[in-house]
Amino acid sequence: MIAPILFYGQPFVISFAIASVLCFFIIHIFKTFKVKDRRNDVRHIHKQDISRFGGVAIIISFIIAIFLNKYLFFDHIVWSMIIGGVLILLIGVIDDVKPLSWKSQIFAQVIIILLIFIMGVRIEFITNPFGGVIWLIYNNIPIISLLFMLVWMLVIMNAINWCDGIDGLSGGIVFIAVVTLVIISLQPHVAQPPIAIIATIFAGSVAGFLIFNLPVARIFAGSSGSFFMGYVIALIAIAAGAKIGTTLLVLAVPLVDSIWVVLQRIRDNRSIFQGDKGHLHHKLLDKGWSVRRILTLYYFLTILSAYIAVSTFALGKIFALIIFCSSVVVFFYFLLYGDKDKSIV
Numbered sequence: 396m397i398a399p400i401l402f403y404g405q406p407f408v409i410s411f412a413i414a415s416v417l418c419f420f421i422i423h424i425f426k427t428f429k430v431k432d433r434r435n436d437v438r439h440i441h442k443q444d445i446s447r448f449g450g451v452a453i454i455i456s457f458i459i460a461i462f463l464n465k466y467l468f469f470d471h472i473v474w475s476m477i478i479g480g481v482l483i484l485l486i487g488v489i490d491d492v493k494p495l496s497w498k499s500q501i502f503a504q505v506i507i508i509l510l511i512f513i514m515g516v517r518i519e520f521i522t523n524p525f526g527g528v529i530w531l532i533y534n535n536i537p538i539i540s541l542l543f544m545l546v547w548m549l550v551i552m553n554a555i556n557w558c559d560g561i562d563g564l565s566g567g568i569v570f571i572a573v574v575t576l577v578i579i580s581l582q583p584h585v586a587q588p589p590i591a592i593i594a595t596i597f598a599g600s601v602a603g604f605l606i607f608n609l610p611v612a613r614i615f616a617g618s619s620g621s622f623f624m625g626y627v628i629a630l631i632a633i634a635a636g637a638k639i640g641t642t643l644l645v646l647a648v649p650l651v652d653s654i655w656v657v658l659q660r661i662r663d664n665r666s667i668f669q670g671d672k673g674h675l676h677h678k679l680l681d682k683g684w685s686v687r688r689i690l691t692l693y694y695f696l697t698i699l700s701a702y703i704a705v706s707t708f709a710l711g712k713i714f715a716l717i718i719f720c721s722s723v724v725v726f727f728y729f730l731l732y733g734d735k736d737k738s739i740v
Contacts, residue, residue, distance in 0.1 A: 402466070403577075406592055407599035410460035414603025417452035422613050445612060447491040449604050450620025454484045457600040457627070467592060472634045475511035476593070479626055482507050487619020497668035501549070504622070508548050512537075516630070518544050521639055547639065548629045550653075551646065555625035557656065558649040561676050561686050562612035565649075566605040568697050569624040572645045573598045575701040576631050579641060590635045597627050610686045640712040644704040644719065648696050651723045652676070678731050696723065 425446035458477055467473060486503045489495065495503075518540050520528040531540040559565035573594050580591040601624065607614045616624065632642040643650065652675045657667045665671075672681075679689050703715045 402588075403591060403595045406460055406464050406596045407602075409463060410456045410596045410599030411603040412599075413459055414452045414456035414600045415606060416603075417456060418449060418604055418607045418614055421446055421448050421452060422607065425614075445615055447615045447617030448488070448619075449608060449614040449616045450487050450491075450618070450623055451484065452614075453600045453604050453616065453620050454480045454623050456603060457597055457623075460596045460599065461593070464592060464596065467589060471511075471515035472630065473593070475514050475516050476627060476630055478514075479507050479511055479630075480623055482510075483623045483626060484619050487617055487622055490618040497666075500618070501668075504549060504552060505545065507626075508545055509541075511630075512541055512544060516544070516633060518547065518633055518639075544633070547633075548626065550650075551629040551632075551642070552622050552625035554646065554649045554653045555628070556618070556621040557653050557674065558676070559616055559621040560672075560674050561680070561689060563605065563609040563686075563690050564676060564693060565616060565621055565624065566601055566608050567690060567694055568646070568649060569628060570598060570601045570605060571694065571697045571701055572628055572642070573601065573631070575645050575704060576628075576635065576638070576642070578705055579638065580635055585635070587635055590631060593634075594631055597631070610690070640716060641704045644707075644712060644716045645697065645701045647700045647716065647720050647723060648693055651720055651727075655724070655727075675727055675731075682731065 425448070458480055461467065461473065461477060482503075486495075486500075490500065517532070517537060519532050520530045521543075523529050531537075531543055533539070555565050555569060558568065577591050577594045577598065579585055580587040580594060604614070604616065604620065608616065628642060628646070632638045655675060656671075656673050659673050660667045660669065660671075676689050676693070679692075680686070700719055703719060704712065707715050
């Protein structure tokens with residue numbers, strides 16, 4: 396019993412310690428030297444300047460802890476996380492200092508995904524809920540796999556970025572999601588210790604940042620942090636044997652929020668990439684909810700979806716995803732618009 400705790404606990408403690416120390420110093424440097432990053436964007440609720448460089452701590456602590464772990468074999472998956480992390484760090488810091496256009500951000504994300512695809516990262520198949528698998532590579536031609544991977548990673552990366560609107564939200568959801576992936580990786584029928592180690596290290600990095608990001612936040616993840624969190628979650632799902640359904644179910648709440656916002660912007664004839672305060676958590680704030688109350692609701696829903704993801708298989712997971720997402724939509728609709736006299740349009 397002690398050996399497994401040390402085997403998986405030590406990587407968590409190392410990445411947690413590095414991330415928390417880095418966050419502490421970033422906050423101190425930001426306040427002492429009044430380091431300039433971009434003004435907090437329209438989605439954030441804080442009036443004062445708060446450092447957006449939390450992603451620096453998450454990414455650096457993750458990479459250092461990966462290199463310090465003697466049990467990991469540096470295959471194409473591990474290298475893609477490291478190289479992708481460095482690139483996201485550079486692009487994210489640039490965006491956090493001087494905002495990039497949404498086209499530049501998407502272009503950079505596509506380039507990173509193409510790079511790791513060239514390195515050998517593939518979604519070779521997805522589980523067929525009615526039995527067997529659906530192959531995405533035919534006659535050694537990976538075009539369908541590439542297209543699926545582009546859509547998959549872009550959706551997850553940007554869904555996490557979009558839900559980064561109030562203190563502790565994106566980091567808390569990602570932490571719950573990655574702990575779920577650790578649990579699944581350690582189940583006897585899966586048995587993927589390397590994936591569990593990587594996920595444990597990532598959980599430690601996110602937790603080290605999260606203790607400074609919970610209300611009232613002293614640091615934000617920024618573009619580098621939110622994109623990297625989505626990037627690693629999407630990659631772990633691929634490395635764990637195309638756990639696409641599982642990851643979609645665990646991230647159901649931010650995905651529902653993303654779809655909600657996209658449909659709302661299309662209805663209003665606005666660009667789907669134009670930032671605003673139309674997200675579900677912003678609407679709850681407008682209804683008078685506190686940040687802590689919103690976090691409690693989101694964490695509860697995410698833990699519930701994670702439990703369902705761990706407890707179901709294949710066809711059951713698909714039905715669970717449809718039912719859970721539909722229930723969340725109905726729940727939020729009545730929560731926000733049930734009282735028409737007090738609803739926020």
